Amino acid sequence: MNLNFTPEELAFRQEVRDFVAASLPADIRHKVINGLILGRDDYVRWQKILHAKGWGGAAWKKDFGGTGWSTVQQYIFEEECAAAGAPRAIPFGLKMVAPVLMQYGSPKQQDRFLPKILSADEWWCQGYSEPGSGSDLASVKTRAVRDGDRYIVNGQKTWTTQAQYADWIFCLVRTDPEAKPQRGISFLLIDMRSPGVTVRPIITMDGAHEVNEVWLENVEVPVENLVGEENAGWTYAKFLLGHERTNIAGIGIAKRELSRLKRLASIETKNGKPLIKDPLFATRIAQVEIDLTALEITNLRVLAAEAERRAPGPEASILKIKGTEIQQAITELLVQVAGPYALQLRREAMAAGYQGDPVGPFYSVPLGPNYLNMRKLSIYGGSNEIQKNIISQMILGL
């Protein structure tokens, strides 16, 4: 197993670095680097820039307008984008529903939906979770009843990220309540503008409006929006989750945030010396950096295995657990750098260009809210406890 990058891959890294440096708008970079609030337009603008370059679908095959890059190239691309302060790609269209449509969608569905995902002209959200159906996803209760050439859908989805921006939602719905839980589920594409769809915000403990409840009341969905076969949705749901967990380690983001931690710990002082010189604090930073380096090597091993055409395996669960623990640990240390200033919860001061009175240094404003927000990492994408179950069964054979 060769963990070194080839000369071609190193040249590719440079090409990406140069392009991102030249093309990433400074105002978007400023927001990402400083942890300020990003809006829909920021994500859309960056995706359109990538699309114009032909890099909109980093993980897509060329047949569908993607780059056709190898997994190593995709990794390099994501790492360089994160390091430069680009917004992360919103995954719901590009990385979740698109692979499902490519694999299981009809040609008509592929033609209708994929180009607008790539060009960011349509925004998608994920309607999997329901109250009572999170880890136990196969228990979804949202009901779709066939009525001629349409389904009538009733139910409630929850934790739906950025549904307030979405044009479309892909949903797991129950089409056969008599069958075993996994057998009676279908995968439906629902227009968010359909009568009967209501989005209600959930405000999280950091004060953000990121997640929502989505209520579906007698929503009419044309049968042509069924993906694949009726009652076979669990197969597509699992296929999608496999894609959700690729590149989940977040190494590029963690590296960028670690640099930020070191930068801020060099500015702040303790007993008249830079905090980064404090032996205890320096040890904590070093521990995170060691863990991150170890994770990066593990990630490269996984990529090398994939390049040798071995299917991605349960090791993705290790990447998810360690990657999210590291990102959370960095947010904890950033809070310690800011001390009491990290206690402020002022969303208005997290908007770029805020002109109000400062409370503490500019950099400290988002640190508390970001610390709270990042608790989500160990919950979504399959909670870390669920990942440990996978490791115990699939790797340790327990």
Ligand SMILES: Cc1cc2nc3c(=O)[nH]c(=O)nc-3n(C[C@H](O)[C@H](O)[C@H](O)COP(=O)(O)OP(=O)(O)OC[C@H]3O[C@@H](n4cnc5c(N)ncnc54)[C@H](O)[C@@H]3O)c2cc1C
């Ligand atoms: C910020 C955020 C954004 C999200 N965005 C979306 C989205 O866009 N679309 C969407 O569909 N969902 C989304 N989710 C939902 C997410 O996928 C679920 O929260 C997650 O699957 C956990 O489900 P749950 O919240 O129902 O918790 P539960 O499944 O009820 O779990 C509660 C606790 O029990 C543990 N647990 C459960 N089962 C087991 C087990 N078998 N063994 C050991 N421990 C177990 C869990 O790890 C957790 O700690 C989001 C969640 C968050 C927090």
